[in-house]
Amino acid sequence: MTDGAASTAPAGSTVTVLGLGEMGTALVGAFLDGGHPTTVWNRTPEKADALVAKGAQRAANVRDAVAAGSLVVVSVKGNENARALLESAGDALDGRAVVNLTDGTSAEAKAVAEWAESRGVAYLHGQIMTIAPGVGSPETVVFYGGERAVYDRHRAALDLLGGRGSLIAADAGVPALYGMAVHGTMWGALNGFLHAAALLSSEGIEVKEFLEQAGPSVSALLGSFPMIADEVDRGEYATPYGALQHHLPSAEDLVRESRARGINAEFPGFTVGLVIRALEEGHAEDSYARLIEHFRRP
Ligand SMILES: NC(=O)c1ccc[n+]([C@@H]2O[C@H](COP(=O)([O-])OP(=O)(O)OC[C@H]3O[C@@H](n4cnc5c(N)ncnc54)[C@H](OP(=O)(O)O)[C@@H]3O)[C@@H](O)[C@H]2O)c1
Incomplete structure (x- = not known):
């Protein structure tokens, strides 16, 4: 893991969000409201328009998007797609921490985590327990699985997504369960x-x-x-x-x-x-x- 340092990421650290569906759009809103410079990418680029108007930076491709954020959050349909996007970022992933909030089975989540580990990328899987309007609420629960040091380092930013987030396991498959x-x-x-x-x-x-x-x-x-x-x-x-x-x-x-x-x-x-x-x-x-x-x- 390249992001294993226990120090805390500075307030307002850079964030990238890949995937601007209903959920990804809400995640970006929470990061912007929390004062994080946020770069966005979506397969269908127009979905970024409203977020750019609110202050997000639009990236032309996944690689540029990943390069812009110390924390890379993924929210797309299906973990196969999540992994393919991350893979396409190549060495731009070096030194980044990835938090994958894409739903699927525990085995699918673990497969992405294993890929990230083999690639030396700091990784957490998260299961967000709300619909989009609940993102950012102090009552919103988010289950995270992965390495404690990664969670602690990015906790301030992650807590913006839901006030009741917690790291429940080292195993990235457990949040899905x-x-x-x-x-x-x-x-x-x-x-x-x-x-x-x-x-x-x-x-x-x-x-x-x-x-x-x-x-x-x-x-x-x-x-x-x-x-x-x-x-x-x-x-x-x-x-x-x-x-x-x-x-x-x-x-x-x-x-x-x-x-x-x-x-x-x-x-x-x-x-x-x-x-x-x-x-x-x-x-x-x-x-x-x-x-x-x-x-x-x-
Ligand atoms: N919506 C909710 O309330 C909610 C609640 C809890 C969890 N979630 C989870 O959050 C994740 C995203 O859900 P959503 O509701 O935001 O979905 P959505 O509104 O249907 O959007 C799907 C997103 O996935 C992208 N996508 C789909 N296939 C792709 C591919 N092959 N390559 C790249 N991007 C691809 C779409 O890009 P395009 O715009 O280009 O199609 C879009 O950004 C899912 O895992 C979902 O289960 C959602």
């Missing part, structure tokens, strides 16, 4: 909520009205996650109350209610299937977290 874990949880919860909304609206109940009453119950769900996490981490599922056998009647009621109203019962039906299988396997007295075994199977 964290991101997927959040999204997977989100989609599970959203699907459950939308099914519930279909159920309520079939009775003419406004979903907002439901939330006014049931909000605390729904919010309490998040409070159960630390206990589930602990059980899964320990692999112990004994519980004195709320065991799997007690979930089955309620889940079956939900399926019956849905069918009776002509509402898609696939989502609660999936839950019923999981619980029945666990009961058949002898886990009736275990907590809900026992169902992790289903998700661990291929």
Whole structure:
């Protein structure tokens, strides 16, 4: 690594952003607002126009763009494209630190990190946990993976993207996993909520009205996650109350209610299937977290 020095990059250090889609454009805005001279490049050059008007420097090609920034941030579609762009910069990458904020699988992120390492380029992979308008918010979470010295050196600039950024692992693939874990949880919860909304609206109940009453119950769900996490981490599922056998009647009621109203019962039906299988396997007295075994199977 050529950027391994633990010293901090000076305030207002030069930044380059490759990729000016919805996300890249927001990233540039945050760097400019934070006082960093920012050079930009995009495959379709016109997308830089508005940013140039705000004070960004336009580079004619990737190589010039990379040469202009001590910190090079990449945000494009797909890590194959991210890597190809970086490769095309050639020796302009020497002495630069790359932060790749391009989404993909953990293996794809690691492949770019391994390429960077083989090339002697300081590298972090980042998973930004917001849509573009959330970039720069003090509440925005960004997961970074890579070398601590690189993160520390560029932390001031990176914190402009999201106030809740953190280095979570030395492994550049882990941020993608964290991101997927959040999204997977989100989609599970959203699907459950939308099914519930279909159920309520079939009775003419406004979903907002439901939330006014049931909000605390729904919010309490998040409070159960630390206990589930602990059980899964320990692999112990004994519980004195709320065991799997007690979930089955309620889940079956939900399926019956849905069918009776002509509402898609696939989502609660999936839950019923999981619980029945666990009961058949002898886990009736275990907590809900026992169902992790289903998700661990291929
Ligand atoms: N948008 C969000 O809210 C959001 C949120 C979290 C994470 N992300 C992630 O941020 C990254 C960028 O997303 P985005 O929303 O900004 O995407 P986008 O608006 O669809 O823009 C895609 C960007 O990738 C560039 N690109 C695509 N193929 C390329 C290639 N072969 N070579 C060079 N550049 C190429 C595009 O260049 P052209 O302009 O020339 O087409 C454009 O700059 C993705 O990994 C996305 O998953 C986005």
